[in-house]
Amino acid sequence: MKSYNHSAIEKKWQKKWGKNSYKTPDVKKGAENFYLLTEFPYPSGNLHVGHWYAFAVPDILARYLRMNGKNVLYPIGFDAFGLPAENAALQRGLNPRIWTYGNIASMRKQFASMGASFDWSREVVTADPAYYQWTQWLFLKLYERGLVYRKKTNVNWCPKDKTVLANEQVKDEKCERCGTEVEQRKMEQWNIKITDYAERLLTDLDALDCPEEIKTAQRNWIGKSTGAEIKFEIKGASFNKTQGTADVLSEIVVFTTRPDTLFGVSFIALAPSHPLAKEARNLCAINPANNEEVPVFVADYVVDDYGTGAVMGVPAHDERDREFALKNNIPIKNTDFASTEVVEKFSTKKTQYKLHDWVVSRQRYWGVPIPLIKCERCGWNAVPEKDLPVKLPDIKDYVPTGDGKSPLAKVRKWVEVKCPKCGGSAERETDTLDTFVDSSWYFLRYTDPKNKKEFAARKKMSAWLPVDFYSGGAEHTTMHLLYSRFWHKALFDIGLVADKEPYAHRINRGFILGTDGQKMSKSHGNVIDPDEEVKQVGADTVRMYLAFIGPYNETGSYPWDKGGIAGIRRFLERVWRLQEKIGKCEAGSALLHQTIKKVSEDITALKFNTAISALMVLSKAFENEETIAREDFGIFLRMLAPFAPHLAEELWHENKYNGSVHKAPWPAYIEATTQTESVTIVVQINGKMRGAFSAARGVSEADAFARAAGLPEVARWLSQKQIQKRFFVKDKLVSFVAS
RNA sequence: GGGCACGUGGCGGAAUUGGUAUACGCGUACGGCUCAGAACCGUAUCCCGAAAGGGUUGAGAGUUCGAGUCUCUCCGUGCCCACCA
Secondary structure, three states: OOOOOHHHHHHHHHHHHOOOOOOOOOOEOOEOEEEEEEOOOOOOOOOOHHHHHHHHHHHHHHHHHHHOOOEEEOOOEEOOOOHHHHHHHHHOOOOHHHHHHHHHHHHHHHHHOOOOOOOHHHOEEOOOHHHHHHHHHHHHHHHHOOOEEEEEEEEEEEOOOOEEEOHHHEEOOEEOOOOOEOEEEEEEEEEEOHHHHHHHHHHOOOOOEOOHHHHHHHHHHHOOEEEEEEEEEEOOOHHHHHOOOOHHHOEEEEEEOOHHHHHHOOEEEEOOOOOOHHHHHHOEEEOOOOOOEEEEEEOOOOOOOOOOOEEEEOOOOOHHHHHHHHHOOOOOOOOOOOOHHHHHHHEEEEEEOOOOOEEOEEOOOOOOEOOEEEEOOOEEEEOOHHHOOOOOOOOOOOOOOOOOOOHHHHOHHHHEEEOOOOOOEEEEOOOEEOHHHHOOOHHHHOOOOOOOOOOOOHHHHHHHOOEOEEEEEHHHOOOHHHHHHHHHHHHHHHOOOOOOOOEOEEEEEOEEEOOOOOOOOOOOOOOOOHHHHHHHHOHHHHHHHHHHOOOOOOOOEEEOOHHHHHHHHHHHHHHHHHHHHEEOOOOOOHHHHHHHHHHHHHHHOOOHHHHHHHHHHHHHHHHOOOOEEHHHHHHHHHHHOOOOHHHHHHHHHHOOOOOOHHHOOOOOOOHHHHOOOEEEEEEEEOOEEEEEEEEEOOOOHHHHHHHHHHOHHHHHHHHOOOEEEEEEEOOOEEEEEEO
């Protein structure tokens, strides 16, 4: 017998399968469509173990579903624009385009060694003009709809990446990309009105089929609270009103979730950026409910961009208010709660969200140019559809400037254009779009990646959407996942897509740590190179090891274990040796049928780890036999095929089974055969196990009690006690209650 | 401070969803094979105990004939959010 030469086998079959063997038609006769999606990668370097975990493991599900007669779309592409790729390029002094596309080329090769069943014919690269033409087009649809606006606000500025960031991209006041502390700057930026969708993003979560942790994280991020706004007149400010001075100076509006504590108000606190902050020291506000005068303060704890940026201070009820009151010698009023009538009279119901509008301008080169033009006379205009895409020009100086403008601003030839409306002189917007805009709709493009006339044809989309299964990283819960849900809803309102939600089912996978239990990083020196592992033990072993390491639908973190991967390799070696035993004997044991059942159920439940353990148990049973029935071994190979596609195909082929194992149907089990004739019945006395006996399946209650009581170890216990009650669980258990 | 998830051997993890806790894999020990080692194969491996037996799922209580699983309190870990009124 030849030995198991993984590299020869894997190369051979990867070549035979070629690039087109998983080309997925939109319609396949007799087969239901299934859209299996994994968050596409950033081409920032080589494939790492995390990529293998993200793509090789769901491939098991893809292959399993195909063998079960589904027409499975498992697409791949590259999220090619944006900071990660650009920063890596800048570090190396390379043009981002050359760097990114070089990476894509090498990652394609690495992906090929995975043996994953991607449909490469549908690959999308977000930095291709053929793709971003439609990113621009969709952006303009939102613009036309009034969902895009320009506003000067406090924004998060990353001094290292020299660009603004959306709220979602700031973690612990640090840039999500580079970890630098962000600064607050007042800048005029393009915003998308995601807040218009806050309520729908929230309510539609209820019906979503995804883990509770995702729902609560999004709920918290959206941060809905219901309360009321209350107007406090400023004492002596009435003359301002009569003289026509702005209303803001004559009153302070506060937001509160507890309008019923109105009688406990002993001060008003303003955020430092509130229009009245400078004058607060000299102001008195009048409580509308009892006409009491209360002082006005400026307090750091009042957040300027939440509510009205002003708070009514109720020290008796709010800890921060109390703290502030004690520090400033403000009296604490013990309160009578305001009646519903009073609350209704002096306040207006109001709902507040923590969610902010999505700042999408980026002062960086490597992104989609924002397709808007500013004319001196007629203001902002959309680039006409016929002029799309607005191509990102090839330039030499793409280093971010830090002056609040993208490097594109220096390319005068590109910037200066004619106004599409009046023909006068105008300038292009020089900021680029946040990468999360690119990735908000990529899964739509997979359904129709080559379309030159539309972002995707309606018919193609309806063949696949919504995505049946989406797997990705937990870090995207309040970023990509939230953005793309919003984007889809906006497109739904405009009439461009048919569903309110893009994903029917979503899971967050866990992640793989280094052997030391730390996050893999160059500085820790604990990085596992998947290419090296594949070289040593083969892609099948690496795939299967990652599937075996823990349940896939939980956000656990699993340390890479060298012994563990060796164990999987040993298992595959044993499987390889099993082919020697193929012969004539009885087929279709209970264990075989039990295994088919368990493996099928476990794969569906994403418990690849226990599916593999069931295959191991079956293979052990085979090892203990003189011969393995040809039919049984064929069934085993078919179950192995999604996990170890190359090895299964080789054994299938070498042992003269028909065609490709991957085109063979998934084995069926017979429920009746999974049940052994005899069962073990456990005997408990007062809940403790005291014995067990073997009986024919379906044994009667009376017989079971008699057999149980007859067991010496049980009889001994029972002889000292009085039986008060007995329970019988069919084919499982006899339980005595005795005293 | 708030929310969510979780806590099982030396380690990754199983447990038919309330019914024999620790499947499968790693590690370890001993044995086989070998001049020798690696690899491979076999046996053992939750703890105490010579055994009979007893104990054990972070701690404690509750419900139940029976709890890793359900309920409550506490302790601890991880992730997310955070002067959000």
